[in-house]
Amino acid sequence: MTAGSKNSAAPAVPPDSDASYDEWLAAEVDDAIHDPRPSIPNDEVKRYFAAKREVLKKRIKGD
Template structure:
């Protein structure tokens, strides 16, 4: 069975071809079959697998942007509860989302730390003074270690 991708569909619609669509429910979403003349071709993603829309509104908006405003819907096989946990795109998207949340949480924490530092009423000291203080503390600690080990 031949298939059709977004770019080909877009060129057909732009050329003024009479294009129709059938929306079929499936496990976890919706798939589209494009009708052009006597041909019926499933809409595929860039990797050649049937393109699945998890949200019907997203699908309707997609078709509308292509000027396909009327289409037939078959929801007999639609199962909103079904999830394809082995779909690598789903796993990658979940990891991206987790990473984005972690980055946002870190950014929020970091900005709060910077603001707390800016708002700190204690006087600032120069880097040189800080080095001297740390050097003195280090020497004092080493002296205590030497005296306690004897």
């Protein structure tokens, strides 16, 4: 799913009622399916977040 829907009819936060939630979720899924941005390979994402974890670990340790 995308962070914050591009669909102006769908709220950024899921609504409370079940019917509204179903509509919101369907809009989020549709937005994600039709997102024109290229996919990012899984290995690239894993490397990116592994590097972020290492930076945070060092920051926590005070290095």
